[in-house]
Amino acid sequence: MIEAPIFRFNSERDSLVARTIERVVETTSDPLWILNDAAYHETRRLDGTKRPKDIERLEDWRRLARRLGRMSEAKRRERLREIAGEYSRDIAGNFDPRVFHVSTRLVPALVTSLLSPRSLPRMLRHPQDLFSLDALGQKVLVEGHIDHLKRLAKIGTLVFVPTHSSNLDSIVFGFALEKCGLPPATYGAGKNLFTNP
Structure with missing residues (x-):
């Protein structure tokens, strides 16, 4: 990364x-x-x-x-x-590197189980898979000008504007950044996410 x-x-x-x-x-x-x-x-x-x-x-x-x-x-x-x-x-905000490192270990299991609930019993039989980004990586496709983004990340701050189709967007987006080897991001949005019915 x-x-x-x-x-x-x-x-x-x-x-x-x-x-x-x-x-x-x-x-x-x-x-x-x-x-x-x-x-x-x-x-x-x-x-x-x-x-x-x-x-x-x-x-x-x-x-x-x-x-x-x-x-x-x-x-x-x-x-x-x-x-x-x-x-x-x-x-x-208040980006905490410790929270980032813990979440990159725990969130994949949560997101994988949400995206593919049928895989949860298998993951429970093989607990090491719970903390593997590979399981989630099979569910999330990342495409586009990744190499260009990596070059830009070396010379400046990347600003991402997610669509917020759901409350999982930020989690999946963060995983996609990790999967591509891009730096983590913080989000300047969210008030609307916490006030939607």
């Missing part, structure tokens, strides 16, 4: 988040417009939620939308900075 820059990510995470916040605040000429737009879209996204934490967030966004017109420019920028910080930290 290619040396994965993500293994060093946490040492640079705070700096990346701080730079992102500064860029958002400094390049926003009209915080009123940006905050209104964010409040509108977040209110739509959270409307109808049943989760207590999301209900609380929905009320926060509604309160912000009601107060924006009365806030000073300085207060709007301060609120923009806070919101940019929340989202930047959320998107940056």
Whole structure:
């Protein structure tokens, strides 16, 4: 596998988040417009939620939308900075190499049993197969410009945009990266995955 820059990510995470916040605040000429737009879209996204934490967030966004017109420019920028910080930290995540190494051992068994439940009895008779990527590799076909991606991974950060057809996409996608010898990835998506009925 290619040396994965993500293994060093946490040492640079705070700096990346701080730079992102500064860029958002400094390049926003009209915080009123940006905050209104964010409040509108977040209110739509959270409307109808049943989760207590999301209900609380929905009320926060509604309160912000009601107060924006009365806030000073300085207060709007301060609120923009806070919101940019929340989202930047959320998107940056917290990649843990230990979790990655454990999951690459355990997840193949789970995914294989989900993709092919009939193979589970055989795998239980041969427990070494539970932790083999080979069993899952027979179920997942990876094709495309893999060599080109490997070259690109050596010179920069790869950005993947999965379709999220199901909640298994990220797991299968991570396996496909492993199978191809590409570096692991973290995902900046997911809020919708955890709020779907």
